[in-house]
Each structure stands twice: as C-alpha cells, then as structure tokens.
Amino acid sequence: MPPIYTSSTFIQESPGVHKGYEYSRSHNATRFAFERCIADLESSGLTEAQDRTCGGFAFASGLAAIGTCLELLDAGATVLCMDDVYGGTNRLLQRVRKRSQGLQVTFADLGSAESLERAVAAARPAMIWAETPSNPTLKIVDVQALARLGHACGAITVVDNTFASPMLQRPLEHGIDIVMHSATKYLGGHSDVVGGCLVTSRPQLAERLRFMQNAIGSVLGPFDAYLALRGVKTLAVRMHRHCTSALQIARHLESHPAVKQVVYPGLPSHPHHALAARQMRLAGEPAFGGMITVHLRGGIAESRRFLERVRIFALAESLGGVESLIEHPAIMTHASVPADERAKLGISDSLVRLSVGIEAVTDLIEDLDQALR
Ligand SMILES: Cc1ncc(COP(=O)(O)O)c(C=O)c1O
The missing domain is CATH 3.40.640.10 (Type I PLP-dependent aspartate aminotransferase-like (Major domain))
Incomplete structure (x- = not known):
C-alpha cells in the first residue's frame, strides 16, 4: 500500500536541484x-x-x-x-x-x-x-x-x-x-x-x-x-451493488401509492432511458447508478414527515457512500439555486433524492415503506 507521505518539503542536492520532490504542494x-x-x-x-x-x-x-x-x-x-x-x-x-x-x-x-x-x-x-x-x-x-x-x-x-x-x-x-x-x-x-x-x-x-x-x-x-x-480499490464492487439495489428500489417505488413519480435512468419511463443504456455500462451491461429522485404525493409537510421517519436511510447531504442517504434538495443541497430557477427545473417541495447504499436491499425497501406509511 502506498505510504502516507507527510513531508511538506524535501532536501535538495544543490540549490534548485531536487530529487524529484521539491515541496509537497507541487509534489506529493x-x-x-x-x-x-x-x-x-x-x-x-x-x-x-x-x-x-x-x-x-x-x-x-x-x-x-x-x-x-x-x-x-x-x-x-x-x-x-x-x-x-x-x-x-x-x-x-x-x-x-x-x-x-x-x-x-x-x-x-x-x-x-x-x-x-x-x-x-x-x-x-x-x-x-x-x-x-x-x-x-x-x-x-x-x-x-x-x-x-x-x-x-x-x-x-x-x-x-x-x-x-x-x-x-x-x-x-x-x-x-x-x-x-x-x-x-x-x-x-x-x-x-x-x-x-x-x-x-x-x-x-x-x-x-x-x-x-x-x-x-x-x-x-x-x-x-x-x-x-x-x-x-472497492469502487467496482460497490458500483455493482449500488446499481442493482437502486434499480430494484426504483421499480418498487414506481408502483407505490404514496409516490407520484420516480426518476431513475434505468426505468423505461425515464425520457433518456435508451441513451443511458447505451452510455452507462458496467462490465458490458447497462448500469444506471445509485441515485434516485422521487416526487412524493403531497407537499412539504408530507415530505418532511417521510424524511424524519426513515431509519436506515440517513437524512444528510452528500451521496455515493456505502450507507444510504436521503435528502430534500430544495431545502438542502440546492438551496443556493434561486427559487424561480428551482421551480423551472422541477425541484419542488415534494422532491426527495436517494443515494442507495450497499446495505441489504430488502431492509432498504422495508425502511422506505414504513416511512411512507
Ligand atoms: C455532482 C457534484 N459535483 C460537485 C460537487 C462538489 O463537490 P464537493 O462537495 O466535494 O466540493 C458535488 C457535491 O455534492 C456534486 O454532487
């Protein structure tokens, strides 16, 4: 494994003649x-x-x-x-x-x-x-x-x-x-x-x-x-798991009565599904990533209640970690986008974003179901 080189500077043989590493901002x-x-x-x-x-x-x-x-x-x-x-x-x-x-x-x-x-x-x-x-x-x-x-x-x-x-x-x-x-x-x-x-x-x-x-x-x-x-080092195995679990969850949510719309490139209902299937591939097969966007039925109160009730999904900004995260873009990650632009893009109060982690997918589905109930 590569060591952690903490040196901020490196000894030179002669003024201006370094041995490949001069100063750590430039070379580390x-x-x-x-x-x-x-x-x-x-x-x-x-x-x-x-x-x-x-x-x-x-x-x-x-x-x-x-x-x-x-x-x-x-x-x-x-x-x-x-x-x-x-x-x-x-x-x-x-x-x-x-x-x-x-x-x-x-x-x-x-x-x-x-x-x-x-x-x-x-x-x-x-x-x-x-x-x-x-x-x-x-x-x-x-x-x-x-x-x-x-x-x-x-x-x-x-x-x-x-x-x-x-x-x-x-x-x-x-x-x-x-x-x-x-x-x-x-x-x-x-x-x-x-x-x-x-x-x-x-x-x-x-x-x-x-x-x-x-x-x-x-x-x-x-x-x-x-x-x-x-x-x-584990990116390949993690991405495989993120993709298979997210597809399963997206399909599940698409038929859930509390959900108005699921946006996931792996669903045939996504407007760019064919392009995504061509462009995004893992080991030669189409693979669509671990991110899902969901439009819930109801408004801010229903979204808030749902986000407060999840137990395995952690309510937090960011994405792409082994643990599943969930967030409300209009209030959290995209609050810095002006409100009128958010409205044009469809980033509404009922929109929530999921980053599907690598936990057991059955646990994740159960968690979403109980919070939606
Ligand atoms: C798509 C995308 N690009 C860029 C960034 C910014 O990266 P960082 O938070 O590491 O500065 C983020 C952060 O959420 C992101 O989601």
Missing part, C-alpha cells in the same frame, strides 16, 4: 498515486513521460477542482452550463465567478440533442459544463454529441462524472476534454473524505492544469489522498 507521492489511479480509471491515455501523473489532478474538494478548472478561462469568457447542476457549481458560477472573473454564464438544458445544438450555437462558449446524470433531476447528456459540438466551436468540454463514476462511463473515451469528480462521493465511497479531481487526455491541458494546481494551491492532502485511493 501519496497524492500522485491517487492522481495516476484516477487518470487510469478515466482512460486519460497519457503516459508518465507526457505528464507526471498521467493527466490526473487531485484537489481539496470537488468545488476546489471546479474552481481551478474555471481558471483555464480568461476574464469575460462565456461558459455554457447545464441548467441542472449541483447547487454549489451554480453558486460558484453565478455568485463568485461572474463578479470576480467577469464570466458570462448561460444556463441551458443540454439533455436533448436539439437543445444542446441550439444552446451551443447561440452561446459560442469557451467552455461547456455538463453533468450526466445531473443533480438532482437525473437528466442524461449525450457525451459524444457534446464533444463533437464543443470541438466544432473550439470550446473546452467538461463533464462532471460524479454520479456515474468511471466504472459506468468514461467521457474522455468519447472525446470530452476534462472529467471532473467530487471524490467525496463514489470514489471515496465511505463518507469520510472530502476531495475532488480533474482528469484530461490532452497533453496541453494537462500542462496548464498542472501549472494551475500548483499556482492556486487547493491540493488534496496526503491523508485524504490515501483514503480516496483506498476507497477506489
């Missing part, structure tokens, strides 16, 4: 091990000769990774962002980078081929930011079409791959320029570490990201890199 062997691992999982295709960590970069959080990625843009550049993204991504763009970097931010539904094409043609963006599946309404973006349209207009294409993980989809293989992760979620997998990653297959972008990572300095610490790397 534990972080490097995690960065090479995630680069490999995301199929960066870069060798250590092309980039020291093969195009993988780790940060102190998912948002630190997003913030560093946005620094690739010049002041005043246009960003085309998917309308349904993590609330913190929305907040960083709208409430920080519009002001501090003068970014022109356009939000659009990138979940259908026509709207994607229309939005790219209208915005002529320098960067396109997408999540698939998106958070929390689980829209699916056609990553191949996104890469094609992005390159045609010279934009840097970025996919936040947090919900799918590299086990289910590897956007770089479809021509996307940069993949981003909140490593806090499925990569770490145990709700005990906060981290983020960027991975690229383009040597020039890798060079720029390496400079930015060091220049900005929001790097992942060695203890956290160790934990994230340990989490990744």
Whole structure:
C-alpha cells in the first residue's frame, strides 16, 4: 500500500536541484498515486513521460477542482452550463465567478440533442459544463454529441462524472476534454473524505492544469489522498451493488401509492432511458447508478414527515457512500439555486433524492415503506 507521505518539503542536492520532490504542494507521492489511479480509471491515455501523473489532478474538494478548472478561462469568457447542476457549481458560477472573473454564464438544458445544438450555437462558449446524470433531476447528456459540438466551436468540454463514476462511463473515451469528480462521493465511497479531481487526455491541458494546481494551491492532502485511493480499490464492487439495489428500489417505488413519480435512468419511463443504456455500462451491461429522485404525493409537510421517519436511510447531504442517504434538495443541497430557477427545473417541495447504499436491499425497501406509511 502506498505510504502516507507527510513531508511538506524535501532536501535538495544543490540549490534548485531536487530529487524529484521539491515541496509537497507541487509534489506529493501519496497524492500522485491517487492522481495516476484516477487518470487510469478515466482512460486519460497519457503516459508518465507526457505528464507526471498521467493527466490526473487531485484537489481539496470537488468545488476546489471546479474552481481551478474555471481558471483555464480568461476574464469575460462565456461558459455554457447545464441548467441542472449541483447547487454549489451554480453558486460558484453565478455568485463568485461572474463578479470576480467577469464570466458570462448561460444556463441551458443540454439533455436533448436539439437543445444542446441550439444552446451551443447561440452561446459560442469557451467552455461547456455538463453533468450526466445531473443533480438532482437525473437528466442524461449525450457525451459524444457534446464533444463533437464543443470541438466544432473550439470550446473546452467538461463533464462532471460524479454520479456515474468511471466504472459506468468514461467521457474522455468519447472525446470530452476534462472529467471532473467530487471524490467525496463514489470514489471515496465511505463518507469520510472530502476531495475532488480533474482528469484530461490532452497533453496541453494537462500542462496548464498542472501549472494551475500548483499556482492556486487547493491540493488534496496526503491523508485524504490515501483514503480516496483506498476507497477506489472497492469502487467496482460497490458500483455493482449500488446499481442493482437502486434499480430494484426504483421499480418498487414506481408502483407505490404514496409516490407520484420516480426518476431513475434505468426505468423505461425515464425520457433518456435508451441513451443511458447505451452510455452507462458496467462490465458490458447497462448500469444506471445509485441515485434516485422521487416526487412524493403531497407537499412539504408530507415530505418532511417521510424524511424524519426513515431509519436506515440517513437524512444528510452528500451521496455515493456505502450507507444510504436521503435528502430534500430544495431545502438542502440546492438551496443556493434561486427559487424561480428551482421551480423551472422541477425541484419542488415534494422532491426527495436517494443515494442507495450497499446495505441489504430488502431492509432498504422495508425502511422506505414504513416511512411512507
Ligand atoms: C455532482 C457534484 N459535483 C460537485 C460537487 C462538489 O463537490 P464537493 O462537495 O466535494 O466540493 C458535488 C457535491 O455534492 C456534486 O454532487
């Protein structure tokens, strides 16, 4: 197992002549091990000769990774962002980078081929930011079409791959320029570490990201890199379990009288089910992830009661851990999205989001049933 290298600095042979490690913000062997691992999982295709960590970069959080990625843009550049993204991504763009970097931010539904094409043609963006599946309404973006349209207009294409993980989809293989992760979620997998990653297959972008990572300095610490790397070792088995349990729960809830609608890419009722089945695969079979969004019957009072009564599902923000989590996006993860935008996206008071863990699925179903009763 890679050791945890806590050294902040390294002895030099002569002034300016180091032995491969100079200072831990720039070079840390534990972080490097995690960065090479995630680069490999995301199929960066870069060798250590092309980039020291093969195009993988780790940060102190998912948002630190997003913030560093946005620094690739010049002041005043246009960003085309998917309308349904993590609330913190929305907040960083709208409430920080519009002001501090003068970014022109356009939000659009990138979940259908026509709207994607229309939005790219209208915005002529320098960067396109997408999540698939998106958070929390689980829209699916056609990553191949996104890469094609992005390159045609010279934009840097970025996919936040947090919900799918590299086990289910590897956007770089479809021509996307940069993949981003909140490593806090499925990569770490145990709700005990906060981290983020960027991975690229383009040597020039890798060079720029390496400079930015060091220049900005929001790097992942060695203890956290160790934990994230340990989490990744079980990613394949965890994702398999998350996917099979979530599909079973989604089917169960779809016929429950207290539920108005279940949104899960694995259900034929999902508008992008066919695309998801093509794009998201585990060991050659369609696999749709562990996230489910549910519209309950009733309003805020019914949702609140349900969320207070679950016993195995933990009422908490975040996702992707071995323990099942449940939350209310309008009040919790997406409170930073303005109310009118939430309403347009369908993030209502009766919407709850489930992150299905790896517990016995029968226990999870029983728990949801008793809370819904
Ligand atoms: C899809 C997605 N992207 C990015 C982030 C931000 O990551 P972090 O919380 O590690 O900063 C989150 C966090 O919930 C997320 O769900």
